[in-house]
Every structure is written in structure tokens, then in C-alpha cells.
Amino acid sequence: MSRPAKALIDLDALRHNVALANGLSPHSGTMAIVKANAYGHGAVAVARAIEEMVPAFGVACLEEALELREAGIAKPVCLMEGAFCPDEIAVAAEHDCWLSVVNREQLQALVAARLSRPVKAWLWVDSGMHRLGIRPEEIVDSHAALNASSNVADGIVLATHFACADELHNDFTRQQLSRLQAGMAGLPEQPKVPLSLANSAALLAWPECRADWNRPGIMLYGSSPFPQSHPEADKLQPVMTLVSSVIALRDVPVGESVGYAARWRAARPSRIATVAIGYGDGYPVHAPDGTPVLVKGQRCPLVGRVSMDMITVDVTQLSEVTLGDEVVLWGRGLSVNEVADSAGTISYELLTRMPRRVPRIYSA
Ligand SMILES: Cc1ncc(COP(=O)(O)O)c(C=O)c1O
Numbered sequence: 001m002s003r004p005a006k007a008l009i010d011l012d013a014l015r016h017n018v019a020l021a022n023g024l025s026p027h028s029g030t031m032a033i034v035k036a037n038a039y040g041h042g043a044v045a046v047a048r049a050i051e052e053m054v055p056a057f058g059v060a061c062l063e064e065a066l067e068l069r070e071a072g073i074a075k076p077v078c079l080m081e082g083a084f085c086p087d088e089i090a091v092a093a094e095h096d097c098w099l100s101v102v103n104r105e106q107l108q109a110l111v112a113a114r115l116s117r118p119v120k121a122w123l124w125v126d127s128g129m130h131r132l133g134i135r136p137e138e139i140v141d142s143h144a145a146l147n148a149s150s151n152v153a154d155g156i157v158l159a160t161h162f163a164c165a166d167e168l169h170n171d172f173t174r175q176q177l178s179r180l181q182a183g184m185a186g187l188p189e190q191p192k193v194p195l196s197l198a199n200s201a202a203l204l205a206w207p208e209c210r211a212d213w214n215r216p217g218i219m220l221y222g223s224s225p226f227p228q229s230h231p232e233a234d235k236l237q238p239v240m241t242l243v244s245s246v247i248a249l250r251d252v253p254v255g256e257s258v259g260y261a262a263r264w265r266a267a268r269p270s271r272i273a274t275v276a277i278g279y280g281d282g283y284p285v286h287a288p289d290g291t292p293v294l295v296k297g298q299r300c301p302l303v304g305r306v307s308m309d310m311i312t313v314d315v316t317q318l319s320e321v322t323l324g325d326e327v328v329l330w331g332r333g334l335s336v337n338e339v340a341d342s343a344g345t346i347s348y349e350l351l352t353r354m355p356r357r358v359p360r361i362y363s364a
Pocket of ligand 1: 199
């Protein structure tokens with residue numbers, strides 16, 4: 001393959017991040033979130049690399065779970081939005097998936113299903129995100145209904161999701177926790193109902209949210225959920241490094257423009273490198289002039305609009321640049337958060353929308 005645009009996936013860094021997640025909450029189970037193709041990193045390769053380190057995986061839909069099963073991943077896989085239609089319930093049970101219950105309709109469908117074996121259920125509570133989940137006042141009845149069903153295995157997990165855990169001074173996380181706890185009054189004391197609360201941000205920064213199951217996603221891939229430095233998040237290692245190389249070089253005189261819409265114009269005699277990466281490779285089309293790009297390890301500014309297959313970078317400051325020199329768009333040496341920030345988006349989006357045409361190259 002000769003096109004130089006590639007996503008280098010560092011599986012050692014992935015394992016380092018998983019170990020960090022496990023270490024933060026050593027008495028919990030880590031459900032590694034591998035939905036959206038493991039945030040663009042390749043779900044099968046990621047799951048294989050960490051299967052020995054985590055007791056379960058979390059995905060968004062049955063198709064994502066079956067992809068893991070077809071690849072031989074045997075650990076439980078939780079469908080975090082539940083079954084999208086009743087037919088999926090039996091398929092999920094057959095493949096030893098854990099099934100979320102996010103509303104009364106899903107609960108009724110699960111209880112009414114004809115299953116060859118019971119499934120493990122996760123009952124989701126809407127504690128303030130107002131996206132999915134039953135109301136806190138419905139916890140006791142819903143739990144009892146699931147508990148009484150022969151379709152449901154022992155150990156129903158009660159789960160909720162935080163809206164603002166990445167905001168370290170926002171009290172809403174504690175409010176969500178209190179609402180959940182209020183709704184839990186009246187649940188059987190024994191056996192204790194297992195809880196799952198924390199995404200990456202909560203796991204890293206809200207110790208009171210570490211529970212029986214944590215559900216880290218973005219941190220496993222080495223991107224901090226926080227805009228600011230954080231003692232634990234700063235230990236994360238980037239897993240994906242998006243690289244390409246210089247495929248053309250030219251001198252652009254003062255006053256000449258570069259790229260579509262002539263967005264950027266040279267204010268000084270400029271050396272411009274054309275790099276084989278574009279929005280067709282997942283590089284953000286809205287990246288403005290000045291977005292950092294590493295050329296031969298040195299930060300240089302993007303100049304001109306991002307094309308489908310190419311970007312242009314001002315390398316005037318570099319003493320020597322030649323065709324074929326390596327360029328890093330994000331990853332090792334340049335955080336994906338910084339690039340996302342510059343382009344007005346978030347690392348989650350940049351990582352998850354990495355298209356298929358960018359080959360993933362796995363190391364270790
Ligand atoms: C229900 C649920 N749990 C956990 C996660 C993982 O979140 P993060 O990637 O912020 O750790 C997500 C991600 O969207 C989610 O929807």
C-alpha cells in the first residue's frame with residue numbers, strides 16, 4: 001500500500017491505559033467500551049489486545065457485539081442501548097450478550113420473550129441525562145419485575161450515565177448520584193444490587209462514582225476527557241497516531257493564496273508542504289489556519305482549507321524539508337484533543353469517524 005496516510009495503533013499504549021483504569025478502581029470490573037469500532041481503533045483488534053485484562057465489553061448495538069463474537073471474542077458484551085426490536089433479544093441471549101433495559105417497553109419485551117437461556121440485564125436509570133433510562137421512582141418496581149422473570153439471570157446491574165462528569169467543578173454529577181440513590185431506597189438489601197456509574201471522566205476524577213462496574217471509553221484510547229491537565233488523565237498514552245507524509249513542496253510568494261477559496265494568503269515568502277491527508281481521511285474539514293501539524297517532529301501551522309485528500313502546511317521555519325518526510329496529524333507528540341479543539345470538535349468525533357480507507361497499522 002503506497003498512500004502514506006495511516007493510523008498507527010499502539011496496543012501497548014492501549015494496555016497501559018486499561019491498566020490505569022483497572023488500577024484506579026481495583027475492586028471493580030472494567031467494562032471496556034468498544035462501540036463505534038472501538039472509537040475508530042478497530043473493535044476486534046482492540047478487544048483481542050485487552051480481552052485478558054477486562055471482564056466485559058460495551059457496545060451500542062447487536063451488530064457490534066456479533067462482530068466481536070464472529071472474531072472469537074468470548075467475554076460478555078453488553079448492548080448498552082438494549083434491543084432495538086424484540087427479535088434482537090433472543091439473538092443477544094444466544095450469543096451470551098448482556099442486555100440493557102432502558103425503558104418500560106424493553107422491560108416488557110424482555111419479560112415476554114421466549115429464550116433458551118436467561119440473559120444478564122442492565123437496568124438503566126435516567127438520573128438527569130434525560131436521554132435513556134427509567135425514572136428513579138421506577139427502579140424498585142422495574143427491578144422486581146426483571147428479578148421475577150425466568151428470562152433474566154441473577155445479578156441485575158443498575159446503571160446510570162453522567163452528563164457533566166468532565167466538568168470537575170460541576171455539582172451535577174453528585175446530584176445525579178443522589179437522585180439514583182434516592183430511587184434505590186426500597187431495593188432488596190441482600191444480595192446487594194451491583195452498580196455501574198462511571199465513564200472515563202467519572203472514573204478518573206469522581207472517586208465516589210467508582211462502583212461494581214466502570215465503563216471507560218475515551219481514556220482507554222489515550223485521550224483525556226478533561227480540557228485541563230489532570231493528575232490521572234495526564235498519565236494516559238495516545239493509542240492512535242495519524243501519520244502521513246509530505247508529497248509536494250513549493251515556494252509561494254507574498255500575496256499568493258493557497259488552496260480552495262484562497263482562504264490563506266502568504267504574508268511573507270513561504271515554503272508550503274502538501275501532505276497526503278484530508279477530510280476523506282477523517283482530518284477535520286473545519287480545521288482553521290494555524291492548527292498544529294508535526295512535520296519531522298516540529299509544530300507547523302496548517303494553512304489553507306483542508307481538501308478531501310490533502311492539506312497544506314507552512315514549513316517556512318524548518319531548515320530542511322524533503323518529499324517523503326513524516327507528518328503527524330495527531331497522536332504521539334500532538335494531542336488529538338488539541339487538534340479537535342482547534343477545529344471546534346471533540347476527540348471522540350475525530351477518532352470515531354476515522355474512515356475505512358485509512359489503514360490501521362497495529363504494533364505490539
Ligand atoms: C452509557 C455509556 N457508558 C460509557 C461510555 C464511555 O464514555 P467515555 O468515552 O466518555 O468514557 C459511553 C460513551 O458514550 C456511554 O454512552
